[in-house]
Amino acid sequence: MFGKRNSETLIVGAGPIGMMTALALAQNGVRANIIDKANRTCARSNALVLNPASLEAFNRLGIVDRIIDNSFRVDEIVFYDDSQVRETVKLKDLDIAFPFLAIVPQSSLEDLLESELKREGVSILWNHRATHIKHMINGIELEVDKLVERSIGYAVAHSEKLVDKTISFQTKLMLVADGYNSLLRDRLGIEATSVGQTSQHALFDIETDAYPDREIRISINKGLETVQYPMIGDMSRLAFQFEGMTLPSDYREKERMPVQASFEQEKLLGDRHLYELIQSRCPWNTGYINRVIWRAAAPFEIRKVKMLREGHTVLLGDAARTFAPTGMASLNQGLQEAERIADTIKNDLGKSELLLSLDRQLEEFETEWDALYHLGTHSHPLDMADPWTVANRKQLLQSLPANGETLERLASQLFIHLVIPQMVDA
Numbered sequence: 001m002f003g004k005r006n007s008e009t010l011i012v013g014a015g016p017i018g019m020m021t022a023l024a025l026a027q028n029g030v031r032a033n034i035i036d037k038a039n040r041t042c043a044r045s046n047a048l049v050l051n052p053a054s055l056e057a058f059n060r061l062g063i064v065d066r067i068i069d070n071s072f073r074v075d076e077i078v079f080y081d082d083s084q085v086r087e088t089v090k091l092k093d094l095d096i097a098f099p100f101l102a103i104v105p106q107s108s109l110e111d112l113l114e115s116e117l118k119r120e121g122v123s124i125l126w127n128h129r130a131t132h133i134k135h136m137i138n139g140i141e142l143e144v145d146k147l148v149e150r151s152i153g154y155a156v157a158h159s160e161k162l163v164d165k166t167i168s169f170q171t172k173l174m175l176v177a178d179g180y181n182s183l184l185r186d187r188l189g190i191e192a193t194s195v196g197q198t199s200q201h202a203l204f205d206i207e208t209d210a211y212p213d214r215e216i217r218i219s220i221n222k223g224l225e226t227v228q229y230p231m232i233g234d235m236s237r238l239a240f241q242f243e244g245m246t247l248p249s250d251y252r253e254k255e256r257m258p259v260q261a262s263f264e265q266e267k268l269l270g271d272r273h274l275y276e277l278i279q280s281r282c283p284w285n286t287g288y289i290n291r292v293i294w295r296a297a298a299p300f301e302i303r304k305v306k307m308l309r310e311g312h313t314v315l316l317g318d319a320a321r322t323f324a325p326t327g328m329a330s331l332n333q334g335l336q337e338a339e340r341i342a343d344t345i346k347n348d349l350g351k352s353e354l355l356l357s358l359d360r361q362l363e364e365f366e367t368e369w370d371a372l373y374h375l376g377t378h379s380h381p382l383d384m385a386d387p388w389t390v391a392n393r394k395q396l397l398q399s400l401p402a403n404g405e406t407l408e409r410l411a412s413q414l415f416i417h418l419v420i421p422q423m424v425d426a
């Protein structure tokens with residue numbers, strides 16, 4: 001052991017949720033250390049839709065304009081069956097502060113959050129990998145490997161990471177936001193259990209000559225979703241849910257390299273399959289594809305942990321729970337929860353009631369997640385509802401990028417009465 005660092009609050013993971021927590025804390029005068037095992041923010045668009053409540057959260061942090069400037073604004077969600085439009089849900093009709101969605105690649109969002117953190121005087125400690133946790137009476141001791149990169153190879157240059165030194169971080173409160181394949185969740189012995197069906201999706205970010213409309217298109221055909229999200233520039237994301245192949249969870253690791261070296265699963269992600277998927281699954285015109293900018297496939301398991309706090313450690317973001325991908329709830333709930341948890345910490349840090357307040361807050365989150373997991377059961381179709389909509393209502397509701405009252409109001413445009421117990425619009 002060569003180094004020691006102390007802080008009142010330590011955040012593990014500088015993904016969007018860890019960074020949002022650090023930013024909300026910093027703006028409230030609480031300086032947290034934030035570490036990440038990677039050497040930089042993610043290089044890909046991964047989750048890319050910010051919903052109205054997330055935009056409100058960014059507004060409170062004073063950065064909504066910068067986000068909107070870097071985004072593509074979407075006003076409507078159009079649902080198709082295999083051949084025609086069945087429903088249109090209009091955000092622009094809602095009387096709310098931000099009646100639209102902002103489509104921002106996750107890489108841009110992360111870069112923006114990092115630059116805001118810098119402005120607040122918080123530097124992310126990149127190349128710091130958390131390895132072991134030791135519980136103490138008044139806090140946590142975390143063992144962290146400081147990594148260095150060493151270039152290797154001649155024909156194809158690449159690098160490997162070596163441990164430069166091991167540092168002990170001592171902290172009163174540790175917020176674990178180390179993502180879907182959370183190592184610290186495993187170290188804490190906290191199990192994540194499945195609360196829904198895992199789905200697999202192939203994603204293609206494309207550049208086309210079709211001018212993107214201000215709408216997200218979603219087709220539901222034989223239970224499988226196909227989605228087109230317009231993006232800034234002439235780009236858009238095509239996402240195809242598929243069956244018949246189970247992807248390992250390391251497909252969810254975030255990419256940092258600007259270029260993907262090889263296309264595994266050529267059969268799934270190759271050009272030929274993309275054109276077949278467009279022909280058979282897109283009931284709209286995708287235009288002529290000039291180039292495919294990025295391809296990926298990922299499994300989306302819907303799950304939550306059995307316990308959100310263990311001593312002085314709290315799990316946040318994908319480390320704590322995940323949702324179905326199309327509605328982008330994993331990202332949006334996480335961002336809004338980050339702001340709320342930071343608020344609780346600001347109020348009670350250093351006080352004996354902090355852990356109790358955190359538990360109350362985490363209980364609220366769980367109630368909201370359960371509501372999102374069970375949208376089908378909380379929904380009551382009205383007589384005017386289209387039979388196709390009624391039959392597919394669980395999928396339709398889960399793919400609406402909204403929460404709280406906004407989600408209820410969007411559901412009412414489908415003539416579905418949604419009764420969500422104790423939901424809070426952040």
Ligand SMILES: Cc1cc2nc3c(=O)[nH]c(=O)nc-3n(C[C@H](O)[C@H](O)[C@H](O)COP(=O)(O)OP(=O)(O)OC[C@H]3O[C@@H](n4cnc5c(N)ncnc54)[C@H](O)[C@@H]3O)c2cc1C
Pocket residue numbers: 012013014015016017018035036037038046047048106128129130131177178179180182183184203251252253254296297298316317318319324325326327328329330331334
């Ligand atoms: C290919 C892909 C496509 C996706 N598409 C969608 C989608 O369509 N819809 C949707 O809702 N969501 C999607 N997601 C998920 C979305 O990106 C996440 O919900 C979001 O990033 C969650 O943020 P987070 O901060 O909790 O975790 P992450 O963004 O995963 O961040 C975790 C951070 O922790 C760091 N870390 C991990 N282990 C350690 C350690 N031991 N020590 C230090 N640091 C560590 C990682 O380097 C990472 O930066 C996708 C993800 C991927 C990878």
